[in-house]
Structures are given as C-alpha cells and as structure tokens.
Amino acid sequence: MKKTVALIMVLILFCFAVSACSADKNSFQAAATTKAELPTGFKTAEEIKNGLTNYEIKITFFSKDSLTQNETNIKELRCNQASLVQIDNSIYFMDYDTDTMYILDEETKTGFKSQSNESLNEYADIFSSYLANWQPYSSLLKSPKSDELIGRSCKRYDFEAAGTKYSYWIDDETQICLKFNSENGEKKYIMTVDKLEKGKVSKTGLLDMSEYEIVTIDVFES
Numbered sequence: 001m002k003k004t005v006a007l008i009m010v011l012i013l014f015c016f017a018v019s020a021c022s023a024d025k026n027s028f029q030a031a032a033t034t035k036a037e038l039p040t041g042f043k044t045a046e047e048i049k050n051g052l053t054n055y056e057i058k059i060t061f062f063s064k065d066s067l068t069q070n071e072t073n074i075k076e077l078r079c080n081q082a083s084l085v086q087i088d089n090s091i092y093f094m095d096y097d098t099d100t101m102y103i104l105d106e107e108t109k110t111g112f113k114s115q116s117n118e119s120l121n122e123y124a125d126i127f128s129s130y131l132a133n134w135q136p137y138s139s140l141l142k143s144p145k146s147d148e149l150i151g152r153s154c155k156r157y158d159f160e161a162a163g164t165k166y167s168y169w170i171d172d173e174t175q176i177c178l179k180f181n182s183e184n185g186e187k188k189y190i191m192t193v194d195k196l197e198k199g200k201v202s203k204t205g206l207l208d209m210s211e212y213e214i215v216t217i218d219v220f221e222s
Contacts, residue, residue: 042141043175045132051174052131054079058195059130066186081203093207102214110213130191131176134168137161141168149178150196171196 043051059074075086085092086106093102104111134141137159144155153172160166169179180191 042138043132045135048132048175052078052176052198054199054201056195056197056201057193060190060192060194062188062190062192064186064188077201077206079201079203079206082206084206091207095203097203102209104207104212104214109211110215112215112217114217133180133191134170134177137166137168140166141170150193152178152196154178 061072091104164184167181
C-alpha cells in the first residue's frame with residue numbers, strides 16, 4: 001500500500017514540482033483557476049476534467065539529472081461507473097457504483113479494498129492533475145505552432161522561464177497536455193501521452209477481480 005501511495009506522489013511531484021522549483025513570480029503567473037485568469041480560448045482545469053468522462057490514456061514520464069534517470073508508465077481508464085489507474089505494477093481501482101476503492105499489485109495478484117472516504121477521494125482527484133499541467137504557464141503560451149501527436153492535432157508552445165526551457169503540446173479538441181518537456185542544464189523532464197481514446201471504456205472490461213486475493217480493511221494507511 002505504501003509503495004502505491006509513493007508512486008502516486010511521484011506523479012504529483014512530476015506534474016507540479018518542476019514549476020515550483022523554478023518558480024519566479026516575475027517570470028510567470030500562478031496556476032490559473034478561473035476563466036478570467038486564462039488567456040482567451042483556454043479552458044479551466046475543471047472544464048478539461050469535466051470534458052473527459054469516458055477515456056483511456058497511457059502516459060510515459062521520464063526524468064533525468066546528472067546522477068539518476070527514471071521512467072514511469074501510467075495508464076488511466078475512466079467511465080461513469082468506475083475508474084482505474086495503473087502506475088507500473090500498482091493499480092488503483094474505484095468502483096463508483098459500490099463506493100469501494102481497491103489498491104492492487106498486478107505482479108503478486110494481491111490487494112486491499114475499503115469503502116471510499118474523503119482521503120481516498122483526494123487520491124482519485126490527483127490522477128487527473130496532469131491533464132492541465134500547462135496552466136501555471138498559461139500567460140506564456142503564445143505563438144503556437146500546429147503539430148500532430150498520436151494522430152491528434154495539437155498546438156506546440158515553446159518558451160523559457162527562470163532559466164528553464166519548456167515545450168507543451170496541447171490537444172486542440174480537449175486541451176489536455178499531450179506532451180511536456182523541460183530542460184535546465186542536466187535536468188530533463190518529459191511527459192508523453194502514448195494513447196488517448198475516448199468513449200470506449202466500460203466497467204466490465206476494466207479489471208478481472210477473480211485473479212486477485214483481496215483483503216477488506218476499514219481504513220487505508222497513508
């Protein structure tokens with residue numbers, strides 16, 4: 001369980017720590033949360049999230065510095081009845097019909113389940129945070145270049161802030177981030193969407209629970 005939560009935190013840190021570490025209030029504005037704070041034509045994070053109610057997305061996160069190099073693979077599937085997020089071998093599954101959360105290990109075929117609570121719901125919201133990870137830099141998204149990734153039309157934005165070079169590829173239809181790249185000296189961060197498919201996810205096809213040995217607990221330890 002603790003390993004899974006740690007992996008979840010890796011995703012959060014990847015999406016937001018890069019901008020926080022290089023933050024220069026004179027270089028860019030804080031994350032835009034309202035329509036008025038965004039440039040014309042851009043959606044809020046909430047609008048982006050609400051526009052994606054049924055989808056499958058696969059993402060690769062890559063980070064490198066002078067000492068280490070890491071790669072993490074993320075898969076998320078969501079529909080109105082359930083959602084699944086897999087970070088390497090760790091799986092988070094939320095059944096909205098029964099209000100039950102599962103945390104599973106794909107390698108050992110073991111896991112836990114518990115009734116949903118406020119803390120667990122916060123974890124669920126975390127997974128969608130990367131969808132609009134361009135918003136802290138929305139004021140710098142200028143002079144877009146038309147491009148195409150995974151068969152989807154998008155706009156590429158290149159800029160520099162606080163000594164770091166950034167590139168964002170934003171999907172034309174959904175405005176989610178299809179690719180993100182930042183470089184500062186030997187530090188490099190890349191997020192790449194390898195697959196985005198809408199409208200084909202169903203609860204029955206998400207996960208075969210019969211393969212797992214599952215223990216019921218009252219509260220998940222964080």
